[in-house]
Amino acid sequence: MxxxxxxxxxxxxxxxxxxxxxxxxxxxxxxxxxxxxxxxxxxxxxxxxxxxxxxxxxxxxxxxxxxxxxxxxxxxxxxxxxxxxxxxxxxxxxxxxxxxxxxxxxxxxxxxxxxxxxxxxFPKGQEMGQAKSPVLDPEELAKAIATVQYAVAVHDARPALLGVHLNEHDVVATDGHRAACALIDADFRPITIPRDSLKNLIAALMEEGAELRYSDSAIEVVHACGRYRSQLLDVKYVDYKRVMRIPVSGVTATLDAAHIAPALSRLRSFVPVGTQMLGCEINENLLSLTAGTESDTKDEAEAQCSGSWPKVHLNLSYLNDAMNAVKGEFTWLNTGTQNPQFLWTGNQEVVHVLMPIRM
Known part of the structure; x- marks a missing residue:
């Protein structure tokens, strides 16, 4: 025509x-x-x-x-x-x-x-099927996805890890070595959004008048300037709740991501290329960051610690990604050198989990 x-x-x-x-x-x-x-x-x-x-x-x-x-x-x-x-x-x-x-x-x-x-x-679009419209603040969901998306796997044999998962009040991402979970005021039935769709979905949710709906196969945002739709991953997500459960014991410290990020940037050229190993230890209200196992190459940042802090080795890139997502003051729970490290902001509204490098 x-x-x-x-x-x-x-x-x-x-x-x-x-x-x-x-x-x-x-x-x-x-x-x-x-x-x-x-x-x-x-x-x-x-x-x-x-x-x-x-x-x-x-x-x-x-x-x-x-x-x-x-x-x-x-x-x-x-x-x-x-x-x-x-x-x-x-x-x-x-x-x-x-x-x-x-x-x-x-x-x-x-x-x-x-x-x-x-x-x-012209190719037909993804079918929505029977859709549900959750009651939520689209901008809140957009910010939650943007906060956790760094932890999505890039390449993995497990398709479930190649996206951000929404379930009840949780917005979750993990690649098996780290995880991030943000709480939102909404109630989703379990769906997983592909990694490649996250940028466009976030942009659509931030548009004026954005309204979201989803089905078992697709998610869609209609807004004042148009519409965005993406298919969903047809997978069963991993049991993230078991990983995200914060232990009641351990040593906590209060830090500021803005103080740590510059130190991580300076140490980037000194950590071992293969492992990205970074030693983290708190003494006398200072977080000492050591490149690899060499104690003579280190940087530091302010910290307020509640007790004796066991030195833990983390992947510098993973810690840096978490700091970029935190953007401000946070709590760090260290439950041991071989145990997951828990970082959270607010009243555990956003929780980040980093697995240590085993020595």
Missing amino acids: NVNVTVNAQGLAAALKNNLAQKRSTLNILEHVLLIATESPAELRVISRDFSQEIEVVIAAERVEQAGSVTCHAEKLQAAVTGLAGPATLSTTGSPDSEQFKTVLQQGRRRFQILSMPADI
């Missing part, structure tokens, strides 16, 4: 900025975005999909001469509209069955012809 619609060029450029179309693909249609122009309301919907995600951005149209839909090569359309300001017209020429079927972007004397394909061959 042919299309003729006039929109603000800057709005179109913004709608294309984070599209999911692939740069190069053996299937040409995966390099395209779907454009849908409607008269009532007068708007242009820009939809992009990959194998697991879907982003829809809605922009107001200044004029719709002909409503319809067409797919357009995303990279070329984005290049054509870059740097333009003011109204620009998108129109199709030729028959959808012809090799000369094109979308034309025109603004004054500027004219760009972009090969296009019929809308009906």
Whole structure:
């Protein structure tokens, strides 16, 4: 179906900025975005999909001469509209069955012809199925996911670890060597969001008017500027509650992540490359950080400790990731050199668990 619609060029450029179309693909249609122009309301919907995600951005149209839909090569359309300001017209020429079927972007004397394909061959999106809408603050969920996502596994034979897990009030991530759990005011039935979807999901949750719903197969956020949908991992998550249970015994210390982060940065070049081993010990209200097992290469940070602190060896990169997530004062519970280390903020609203390097 042919299309003729006039929109603000800057709005179109913004709608294309984070599209999911692939740069190069053996299937040409995966390099395209779907454009849908409607008269009532007068708007242009820009939809992009990959194998697991879907982003829809809605922009107001200044004029719709002909409503319809067409797919357009995303990279070329984005290049054509870059740097333009003011109204620009998108129109199709030729028959959808012809090799000369094109979308034309025109603004004054500027004219760009972009090969296009019929809308009906654009891949179908992920089905939602029977969805549930939890009562929650979308921004709170976005912040919780952003806080724990550092602990998601990058490559692992266990698919369950390749995403952030939501269950009841918990937002959890773990790669088997570390874990992070944030509490939110919501009640989810168990779902796991793929690692690759987290960035776009967080962005959608932060949009004005965001509303979330989810099913057994997909999660979706509808907001004032459009919609985002992602499929979920079809896996059973690990028993994280057993790991996250904070022991009642051990030595606690109060520290500030802002004081530790600079020391970790300075020591990064001195720790053993293979193990990233970092010794952590508190004496006289100072946290001593030792690169590897060498006591003559160390840094320190302020600490307030409740008792005798057993020296523990941690992965510097893992501790640094936790410090970036904490951002402020926190409590550190050390229950022994071979035991998990527990770090939490507030009244255990966010808990981080780091497994020590066994000596």
